[in-house]
């Protein structure tokens with residue numbers, strides 16, 4: 001099978017790998033689509049080191065199954081969890097599957113490839129959704145997690161920082177949860193992303209590169225906002241703490257890839273405003289069923305988010321588009 005290998009800056013090789021035979025509880029899935037995530041772009045853009053594989057937002061069609069598989073059959077369309085709770089560790093057995101200490105992973109199998117061999121319990125059967133759209137299930141799961149952590153009250157003012165696919169979906173979910181005003185913060189060059197932000201329900205857009213975000217909020221929301229959802233680089237937590245109002249919750253998702261992971265903020269401000277800062281890390285994957293349902297019923301409209309689809313052979317163009325076409329790229333997907 002073909003698989004994409006990547007090396008910075010934006011070098012791509014398509015190599016041939018063997019397809020692994022399924023174990024008793026596994027299925028071989030013919031991958032049909034794989035979303036390109038920020039992590040994949042980072043690997044392609046500047047990750048030092050040897051060639052690596054990419055892709056963890058994976059959907060496909062079951063081709064054959066092991067002898068003990070009962071829930072899926074050849075021909076089923078499936079979305080794949082890239083990280084599944086084990087169900088048997090102490091945390092899982094105590095009812096906190098989100099704290100699973102022995103996740104089951106893809107075992108280094110790439111998503112930007114033609115086949116994957118994966119345990120049955122990581123598969124979600126779906127219908128009535130194109131493969132290129134259903135791959136949004138994974139980032140939507142992340143958006144659901146970071147939004148759930150923020151506990152958005154009815155009629156509240158919510159700031160979402162970062163107009164990537166996760167931030168854009170968080171805007172939509174915040175509106176669905178009853179936010180009165182959702183203010184999306186992003187750079188002005190992200191033209192299409194900000195446009196989609198409006199379509200997802202953002203009431204205001206603030207350009208982080210052309211004005212002081214903190215000053216804008218001090219003018220328009222002198223009491224601060226009720227909730228801040230941070231999907232931009234973690235250093236923007238500094239602004240989030242300043243624009244959150246009394247009793248506010250700041251939830252955030254994101255890792256720094258080196259250099260700006262140390263953020264300094266005024267602890268007195270956090271204390272006197274009684275702020276809560278909550279980290280999201282949507283691993284293991286949860287909420288795939290609700291995410292698939294939201295996409296299928298177009299409550300979160302996938303066609304607004306998937307801006308580009310490239311064939312697997314054009315992975316190099318796809319990565320360049322996702323990493324460099326700031327004006328036009330929202331979610332870039334490989335059709336495998």
Ligand SMILES: [Zn+2]
Nearest residue numbers: 037057138139
């Ligand atoms: Zn992802």
Ligand SMILES: [Zn+2]
Nearest residue numbers: 086089092100
């Ligand atoms: Zn577990």
